Amino acid sequence: MTEKLFWIFIATFLVAVASFTVYEDNFDDDTYDVDDNNNNGERQGKILFPFVSIVRFANVDCASTNTMNGTCLARRECNNLNGTITGNCAARRGRCCIVSRACGTATNVNNTYFTSPGYPAAYAGGQACSIIVNRCNNNICQLRIDLLDMVLAQPNGDGVCATDALTITGGNTIVPILCGDNTGQTLFVDFNGNAAITISVTATLATTFTRRWNIRLTQLGCDCPGLAPNGCLQYYTGVMGTIRSFNYGTAANTALSASLVTGTRQLANLNYGICIRMEAGFCAIQYSQAANDVFSFTVTGDVEGADNTVLGTAVGAVNGAACTTDFVVIPNPIVVGTNLGAGTDRFCGLGFVPVQSGAKPFVLYVVTDANEGATAITPPDIANRGFSLAYTQIAC
Template structure:
């Protein structure tokens, strides 16, 4: 341990149980800063120190900090946290270009029938990209916050109204230096780095309820890193991204607009004017006749065909692989509105990168 500066190593690390991220510190220093020693994969006698915050109003400077909801949450209140950014701090040492938020647990009150988060909400201040206001459920979701070059802080704020619904959250806050290999492309709120998986909108859930779960005023890009895919045991760069409905037990895997369940966008040109997803160069796979390549999809079923009642796999060869998800500010007020009897759910889509 001789000549080891207790503040000389703030490298990211993984806890012994492989369930938490932290930073490498000497155990006494970890305790001094209020962290929890977890062993982990650190060297030179250091421990993987997990920093947890369980209060409102703190200022944090450590990478891989977990913000846990307080034991007691009051209605008609707010609970915030500030991430301080300073490359001259010993625990940062480099300029931070992005922050990644991982919602390991997240539940606030649901939106109203117009899809507005009018009781509870989570908001971010200080980012360059568009960060949507969210509420409801977001377990397993993530966000990338793009930071201004001279950024000194970012604020995360929970605004809580009057509700009997349980509120809780656990958010991992990762600071990504400007030279990190894990940076997301510019303007991407979400970034997926596997060849297969699922992507869902905030507050989507596999549920029997048909109450509105889609959130108002969403406007963000979902991006996918181009991956290697195998063909005859040799890895090749994927040339196509394909989307299809998630497998669900009771929920609606695709429900952005419309008056009936399991029906794709209507014939009218205005049918995808309010709430929709843009998938550039989308086409059905395998191709169907007539070929109807389109970019914009809505309704309650994913299909290239208008007024269809059978879902299709939609693929695109346009790179970079990305989606644009956009909703307006209501469900029933804007012309070409949705039926109040059918609350839209958002979407859950399985994705797979392939070779053409």
């Protein structure tokens, strides 16, 4: 009998050690009380042994000690992903794990960061740098691409990305080639079944420039409320906000166009849709130039030749049939304060008259060509910046 009790004790001890080892893999830290009445949507632990409970929790976003957001994971999970632990989460049950990838890598991890070599230090360029993004699971439909910090060389004077370029391929969404300063821009790209999406940055070594990038890649489930509607390369939410064209900025491009005049910051060969979610209780939307910025709608025309009575005013606004090269389309617009239709949905020129639209869904379209020179009916485009439009939704 004594020998039997001895072996029972040994077996019990071994089970306890094994259970504690599994426990350590899923939770590692300090002391805290397990809350059996969890009200935070966290999964409850499983009892492997009378003395030990494995703690489970939701793998949600978490705030880290730096500017990046992480995912709440167990320490072992984070280590297996080659992630970096930056703090605690889930009431200290988990670790805030940041997964960052560099050139020539692949990922199927949600909330992955893709950074330039040596980030945040400047990258000299010289090689094509890419990341391949595979779906986390079969319920993923879309990739949200947040350009948290995206500074590449400016386009040439005709708006073509000839020095540096950001290209996004493999998805079911056509994405234009981007360059210049696009910090703060967000793109939504549909996955094409199980095909991977490739994000590539080409940077020319011959051009010395303080280029850098930090891109957050968030995979959105097919039932996610934040999913952008089909056909929307960009998707804004909220009652008010500001919509900027790619590479918009108040400083002029230093490169000359083919016409040997100051070139454009506005990127060439654009044709994409921007959508704004209609918030509850709102039935129309108003667009106007960004406040205190005379360059906030300089889409066509000669910026350098316009004085303050034209630049950024209704005098500089052009619309309708005169907009043939670079323009913004707003469906069924009404001129603010007149209750009269604008008579056209195309807008270009050096100024913008505020308009409202009740057309659903809320959407505008951006079209540019690759010719900044004079046409049969228009003068050459000089020092265009693009647009920065403020929007405000109007209550029903």
